[in-house]
Amino acid sequence: MKNCCQAPARRLFAYPPTSKTPTPSADDTVRPQPTPSKQNRGRPHSGRGTKRPAIPALPNFLPKLNPGSQLVMDRIYSQLLLFQLFFTGSVVDTIVKNTNTFARMRSEAGKHFLWLPLKAEELHSYIALVIYMGLLGAKNIIDYWSGKEIYRLPFPKSVMSRSRFQAISWNLHLCDPEDDRENSQKKGTQAYDRLFKIKPLYNDIVSACKTYFHPDRQLAVDKRMVATRARIGIKQYMKDKPTNWGYKLYVLADSACGFTWNFFVYEGKSSLATGKGLSYDSVMQLLDLSLLGKGYQLFMDNFYTSPCLFMDLLAKKTLACGTIRTNRRRDQRGTIRWLRDGKLLFVKWIDTREITVCLTMHMAYDGDAVLRRVNNPEREWERRRIPIPVAVKDYNIYMGGVDLSDALIGYYNVLHKTTKWYKTFFHFVDIVVVNSFILHQHLSKAQNKNPLSQKEFRERLVSELATQSSTSEPSTSAISAGEPCCPEYFGSDAASGRRVCALCKLSGLKVKTPMYCTKCNVPLCLVPSRNCFRKWHTVGHS
Structure with missing residues (x-):
């Protein structure tokens, strides 16, 4: 063929639709009929008479490994262990290290927020809550910690406070912040890495x-x-x-x-x-x-x-089948037209709409038919068998x-509002959970066990991830050792640099204060009628 990048545009061979008999016998197999000889001219091969186009010699299926799970099939894997095959300990340690570094850099740059060093167990708890939120699907993050009767959920509070969850979300960082800064300086050059x-x-x-x-x-x-x-x-x-x-x-x-x-x-x-x-x-x-x-x-x-x-x-000994775009006049429903050009086969099939496929496997037609509800000339609906190319049938099965995968992710996806880049982080969590669930299905089948549903799998995974943390949140009393906690103004006087009080914010209020704790680096009210500074350091927060 002179140009393999352009599909031939001629219709060379046709299988007409079957008769209107609703339920034909096995002997009523559709036979191919040649189109007029003028349409059969040209170099591409189209077959002769009623002979169907022969399927070309296909490469044998020789995978490098046995298809399916590559785990030890008689071993018992917990939901957490399957998850950790993808979300490894080294990955968790890297995220923890980079998140702590990024939080420190933001604090040094003048951002005022409560931050205690993140640990691996706490990141597991954070991911547990992220997956949990995908199961429940509340509209706002704060609803999971809401004190309202209809939103009262004990599980999130038992795992982590809302302020700690939000602090981790704000500072979550996958890559090294210093290297990220160097990469940002390369923006506009070929050396810049967008990912x-x-x-x-x-x-x-x-x-x-x-x-x-x-x-x-x-x-x-x-x-x-x-x-x-x-x-x-x-x-x-x-x-x-x-x-x-x-x-x-x-x-x-x-x-x-x-x-x-x-x-x-x-x-x-x-x-x-x-x-x-x-x-x-x-x-x-x-x-x-x-x-x-x-x-x-x-x-x-x-x-x-x-x-x-x-x-x-x-x-490369890889077969392919795919639909192609075409602009042609509409034929009668059930019509099949094909054209072979070397090792490429083009098949057009008319159903409710025109479908054209290009492939390097299959025959154009092997006698298969499908039932369709059609309107006859008397305008009455009837069920009729129409021929279907094997390529279209397999495309519908395997495409x-x-x-x-999208559907499995979409049932309980964990996306929520976050820093723009970390939408992809939450999608990666979805991919990991779904792939872990599919491995669980393969293991259960090999061990003759009934697999869990995806919902049950996620529920157990959430429980196992949450129990990785020995404490739900580092205690605020832990920061009292060493350097004392002292109140200080943000600006030169009480009228400048006011920020929302951290303790008032947890109560659903937005009260601004000019003061913050120098040790905790968090804004807190310090007035006779509202001494949030004392409450923060004596009873902590939740």
């Missing part, structure tokens, strides 16, 4: 996804949006998605179970682009064939499908891998 803030967790989770699960033969590629309206350069708009604005992720998932095996965050035009288009580069970046093996079947939508991509995948 630097999330790299430590991002890289570890992608690596774990590839390590603990090996996908089956059918894979799906699709896009995913993480909602945000933040003012950030890599924010994308997609009008056809339920979430229009946000971070765009490209995802490769197992079609059968929805396990997210590989993904990356789209950061804009890349200096490593091949010149064959974003869709081509995205698929090639996701498809790590050195780890997967040969003979995989890749399903995708019309954004990715191109003859150029499919031929290059076939050269939903990423959609299945």
